[in-house]
Amino acid sequence: MLRFRPALIAFGLIAAGSGLGGCATVAATPDSPAARQALNARVFDTVWSDTQRRYYDPGLHGLDWDASRQTYRPRALEADDADELYAVLRDMLGELKDQHANAQSPASVINRELTRTRRAVLGLSMTPENDGVWKIEDIREGSVADEARLERGWALVAMNGEPWRPDLILTDGVPVILTLRDQTGRLSDLTLTPRVMDPIPLFTTSWANHDTAVLRIEAFEPGLGDWLAATLEQLPPETDLVLDLRGNPGGRLAEAEAVLSCFLPRGQAWAVQRFRGREPEVMQVDGDCGDRDTPFDNDLVVLVGPGSRSAAELTPAALQEAGRAVVIGERTPGVVLISQETRLPDGGKLSLSRADFLTHGGRRLEGNGVVPDIAAPTSLDQRRAGVDPGLDAAIGALRMSAVAGTTMTRR
Structure with missing residues (x-):
């Protein structure tokens, strides 16, 4: 089914526009390095070939897609887990400069399906930036982030010292440390404790x-x-x-x-x-x-x-x-x-x-x-x-x- 697919990712908010329903079927984790590499190859080749055959612009905005394959495929095959693999895929798709071109890991797919449920949240919605960080797009009124007076336009550089990922699930009452960059470029750490909130009515x-x-x-x-x-x-x-x-x-x-x-x-x-x-x-x-x-x-x-x-x-x-x-x-x-979204092998x-x-x-x-x-x-x-x-x-x-x-x- 064709749909509009925004690049907005909800961090304890509503991933409105995701259009998902039901439960995701996630492939089992590979039990050996060889199996991991084989699955990585299947996923990468599917993404690369589908983009070449189905992207609305047959010229891919002037990109040399064969050269992209040579650049990114070795990195994809060497990925130790799905997080590393999908980081490579997002880097490759990012060359299209199209916010609708995106690859979501199996864990991210599951997390999106939880966004319409009562759950622990901070109250942030974010969009990805070119430097690998995420910009705060919106802040939910009455949320932890709102009470902490976070600002739209700030960048989330890391959570608990690691890059934030869309598949992370927060736990009620368990604090997290956010590394934030404000509009002046100043970095600061802020500890916030997620709490359970109902989803926003659509x-x-x-x-x-x-x-x-x-x-x-x-x-x-x-x-x-x-x-x-x-x-x-x-x-x-x-x-x-x-x-x-x-x-x-x-x-x-x-x-x-x-x-x-x-x-x-x-x-x-x-x-x-x-x-x-x-x-x-x-x-x-x-x-x-x-x-x-x-x-x-x-x-x-x-x-x-x-x-x-x-x-x-x-x-x-x-x-x-x-x-x-x-x-x-x-x-x-x-x-x-x-x-349009399509399922990947994993x-x-x-x-x-x-x-x-x-x-x-x-x-x-x-x-x-x-x-x-x-x-x-x-x-x-x-x-x-x-x-x-x-x-x-x-x-x-x-x-x-x-x-x-x-x-x-x-x-």
């Missing part, structure tokens, strides 16, 4: 005022389309809407299409997919929003920011380009290629971009992102103080529209 509704509903979507996960349709059906007729996609790392393409079906008319073109070896495919709204005969037509604001990725970029871009919504917040990072997974995306108007969002109609940057200090400039700007824009007696949209 979809929630709140009220900014008596006639403005705020729908917070953490990820484009299964059930979103049905939830949105049911929620819209229950809203009072004059309700205006704020769709909050900030910090949303994406998810399933089908759920993005379901969201658009609630706001755009059936048959409207909204994007173009470009696949390898195929003609471009124009995507049109072809679903229904529950039992609605017509799309939801009240004023609509979409909130976005640096943590809005993949489906959380393509969706506001389509609504913005169609003149159906006003986009408010901060520019998104431009990570919108469609990826139980790990390979994620590769299989298609490029353009808006229906011809804009390429990959590397460019969505530029808001109204800029409303929000600092971590403002969030901690309970100040939300993005939401305030959304409410202000809706109020001005109501006072003027006009519609915010540009249809």
